[in-house]
Amino acid sequence: MDGASPAAAAIIERVISYLDKKTVRACETLNKTWYTLVTVRSVRNIDTHILQLPLRIAHYKRKGLLGSARALTIDVSFVEGFLSPAAYERRVREAAMLVRKVPGIRTLSVHAMGLHSAPSNDEIHSGVMAVDCLLRALPQLSTLDMSECPVALLDPSGASLDGLTQLRHIRWFTLGRNDMTSAAALTRLVSSNTQTIEAVDGQADITDNVLRQLCDARKFRRLNARGSNISDDSLQMLVRARGSQLTELVLSDCTRLTRRSIGHLTPEHLPRLQVLDLYNVVVTTDTYQALFNRQMYWPYLRDLKLKAALLHVSQQRDERVNDDILVAIGQNCPRLVALRLFGCHGITDAGLSAILGNLGDLRELVVMHHAEDPVSGAEESEAEVSETVTSAPEPNGLLLSLPSINDIWATIPSLPANAVPHRAPPPSAPSTPCLSSQPRRGFTSQALQHGVRSRRFNLLNLDMAYDSVCAEHLAQLSHLQVLCGRVITRHAKSLLESQFPKCKMMVWNID
Numbered sequence: 067m068d069g070a071s072p073a074a075a076a077i078i079e080r081v082i083s084y085l086d087k088k089t090v091r092a093c094e095t096l097n098k099t100w101y102t103l104v105t106v107r108s109v110r111n112i113d114t115h116i117l118q119l120p121l122r123i124a125h126y127k128r129k130g131l132l133g134s135a136r137a138l139t140i141d142v143s144f145v146e147g148f149l150s151p152a153a154y155e156r157r158v159r160e161a162a163m164l165v166r167k168v169p170g171i172r173t174l175s176v177h178a179m180g181l182h183s184a185p186s187n188d189e190i191h192s193g194v195m196a197v198d199c200l201l202r203a204l205p206q207l208s209t210l211d212m213s214e215c216p217v218a219l220l221d222p223s224g225a226s227l228d229g230l231t232q233l234r235h236i237r238w239f240t241l242g243r244n245d246m247t248s249a250a251a252l253t254r255l256v257s258s259n260t261q262t263i264e265a266v267d268g269q270a271d272i273t274d275n276v277l278r279q280l281c282d283a284r285k286f287r288r289l290n291a292r293g294s295n296i297s298d299d300s301l302q303m304l305v306r307a308r309g310s311q312l313t314e315l316v317l318s319d320c321t322r323l324t325r326r327s328i329g330h331l332t333p334e335h336l337p338r339l340q341v342l343d344l345y346n347v348v349v350t351t352d353t354y355q356a357l358f359n360r361q362m363y364w365p366y367l368r369d370l371k372l373k374a375a376l377l378h379v380s381q382q383r384d385e386r387v388n389d390d391i392l393v394a395i396g397q398n399c400p401r402l403v404a405l406r407l408f409g410c411h412g413i414t415d416a417g418l419s420a421i422l423g424n425l426g427d428l429r430e431l432v433v434m435h436h437a438e439d440p441v442s443g444a445e446e447s448e449a450e451v452s453e454t455v456t457s458a459p460e461p462n463g464l465l466l467s468l469p470s471i472n473d474i475w476a477t478i479p480s481l482p483a484n485a486v487p488h489r490a491p492p493p494s495a496p497s498t499p500c501l502s503s504q505p506r507r508g509f510t511s512q513a514l515q516h517g518v519r520s521r522r523f524n525l526l527n528l529d530m531a532y533d534s535v536c537a538e539h540l541a542q543l544s545h546l547q548v549l550c551g552r553v554i555t556r557h558a559k560s561l562l563e564s565q566f567p568k569c570k571m572m573v574w575n576i577d
Contacts, residue, residue, distance in 0.1 A: 111173075113139040116196055117154075119161040123168065137173035137209075138165070140200060142219065144192035151188050155195055162199035174200060174207050177214035185218060193219035201226040211237040213267070217248045224251045233259040234285075238268040249273050256280060265314075269293055274300035281307035288314035292343070296320060298327035309335040318345035318371070325353045332357060333364050341369040345408060351388065358394045367399045368427075371406040389417035396424035404430040415513040418528070422513065428520040432527040433509075508552055511535035518543065527551070532573070537561040553577050 078100070082090060094101045109131050114122045119140065126132040144154060165171065178193055185193075197219050201207075207230055212220075217239040236255065239248050249271040256263060256279045265288035268276065272291040277300040280286050286308050301323065305312075315331070317323060328349050331342070354372065392413060395402070402425050407413070413433060421431065509530040521543055527550035530536065537558035540546065546566045554573045562569060 109134055111135075111137040111139060115141045115143075116161050116200075117149075117157050120164050123164050132168060133170060135168055135170050137175070138168075138171050138200075138204075139175040139177070140196075141177055141179050142193050142196035142200075142215070143178040144189045146186070146188060151192060154192050158192075158196045158199055162203040165200065165203045169206070171204055172207060173209040173211070174204055175211040175214070176200065176219075178216055178219065185216070190218050194221050197221070198226040202229060205229040206232060208232055208262075209235040211235075213237040213240045215239060220248055220251060222247055224254050227251060227255045228258065230255065231258050232262055234262050235265045236263070236267065238266075238271050240269055249276075252276060253279065256283075259283075261285075264288065266290070270295075272296060277301065277304045280304055283308065285311075287311055288341075290314070290316040291320060292316050293319040295322055297322050298324055301327040302330055305330055305335050310337060312336055313338050313366075314341040315339060316341065316343040317347060318343045318373075320347060323347055323349075325349050325356075328353050329356050333362055338366055339364065340366050342367060343369075343371040345371050345373045345406075347373070351391075354391050358391045358398070360394055360397065362394065363398045366401060368401055369404045370395070370399065370402060371404075371408075373408045388412045389414055389420070392417035393420040396420040399425070401427055403427050406430070406432040408432070408434045415509055418509055418513040419516050422518045422520075423516040424519060426519040429523060430525040431523065432525065433529060434527070511539070514539040521545070524548065525550070531555075531577070532558045532562075534558050534561070541565045548572065 082093070085093070109126075112119075112122055112126070112135050123132065126135060149157065176197055193216075197215070198221050210230065210233055220239065233255070236252070236259075238252050252266075252268050252271045253273060253275045256266065256276050260279060260283045262285065263280070263283045264285050266272070266276070266280065266286075267288075267290040269290060270293040272289070272294040274297055277296060280289070281303055289304075289312070301317075305327075315336070317328075328344065328347060331339075333339075389412070393416075395405070397420075405421065405425075405428065418433065421428070509528055511533060513528075513530070514536055518539060522545040523543060524545075524547045526540075526546065526548070530551050531553040532540075532549075532551055533555050534557050537555075538561070540549075541561055543566075546562070546569045548570045549562065550572045552573070553575045554571070555577050559571065559573075559576060562571070
């Protein structure tokens with residue numbers, strides 16, 4: 067693709083935004099058209115410190131590029147000793163006046179690289195003033211990104227947010243918290259943009275009031291409420307009002323959600339859903355079975371992330387994420403690209419084989435912390451500890467969500483039994499799977515005997531001891547970028563290295 071036609075140029079410009087700097091520099095050397103497209107892409111984003119913004123705008127104006135600017139990435143950090151607070155404020159207001167003369171700016175990203183964890187009063191005052199001036203100077207914004215800006219720089223009154231009435235995408239503060247000020251400001255901002263808002267990445271600042279406002283947003287499609295304190299009623303209200311158009315739903319670490327709302331996240335209510343993240347949501351296995359069974363067909367689901375649910379209380383003991391759920395995912399999620407299962411007990415070779423043998427578009431597969439531990443009663447002890455940790459009430463009545471050692475352990479490849487010296491726990495301490503001195507059984511080559519339908523993997527992380535049989539199956543892939551696991555034999559390692567010389571192997575032990 068040489069980029070000569072307008073359609074090709076539009077595609078190339080869209081692709082460049084996903085490339086790293088090294089690849090972009092290589093693309094500049096292809097031909098004159100590629101060089102022009104790469105240059106135009108970088109020109110459209112003005113990335114500078116707010117004190118240098120007047121010089122950058124003057125440079126764009128001198129080169130005739132001022133009309134091509136579409137995005138503004140500004141550093142508002144205050145450097146003590148360089149200018150007095152009064153001089154800094156004067157320079158900032160002058161820069162904001164010049165920004166008004168660039169009508170093409172639609173995206174604003176604010177960050178403060180120089181601010182540390184305990185900023186001084188001058189730093190906070192100068193940062194608040196800079197953010198306020200920028201927001202007042204750009205009422206035509208469609209995208210606001212404050213994710214790399216400390217929440218201390220938010221004006222408590224929120225008056226500067228009232229002029230923003232055309233926002234389509236909002237990425238809210240993730241650095242620090244200031245009581246409920248940022249959550250109230252986000253609610254106020256969403257309320258002013260219900261006619262245009264399409265995506266909200268508010269994470270812990272998403273409240274029930276925000277979800278109620280989003281019920282009236284006719285164009286709303288994507289929600290990231292990671293770590294928020296939303297309730298079942300507000301989530302059900304949003305799903306009933308806007309579920310038919312939602313494409314992304316991130317609910318990880320939402321400890322107040324139960325089966326009453328999670329059980330309604332079905333293809334019937336979310337027919338266009340593409341991303342679903344239920345990591346660390348406290349539900350039982352039967353809730354997962356209600357979402358993923360042979361009657362539930364997810365035609366557009368591309369990214370799925372689950373964590374082990376609580377054991378279902380019944381006479382017949384359920385496993386945390388069992389093979390039936392994986393078989394249903396393999397059959398009814400044909401477009402799945404990324405599947406991540408953390409702390410998932412009860413998965414056998416049959417369940418993993420159903421995933422690998424049915425999903426042809428799969429590019430990332432993570433299955434952490436296999437369940438078949440030889441320690442009797444280990445899972446009961448872990449379940450009791452998990453229930454105690456996740457449901458302990460705080461003084462203010464909120465649920466306390468603290469990660470256990472097994473949660474942390476589940477985020478890294480499993481260590482072999484001989485990698486860490488074993489120390490016997492005291493008799494009163496409950497035994498946990500990750501501290502057991504006995505070897506844990508992982509997946510075997512039987513999971514690959516029916517073949518791997520997908521030919522390309524960017525990440526393959528399985529609780530498996532890779533032997534020669536596994537390596538022969540994986541060698542049939544056309545691309546393998548990262549391989550993680552517990553153990554790999556030397557013959558399997560040499561075979562995979564010869565087939566994929568650029569593959570990064572993050573395996574704990576070589577047998």
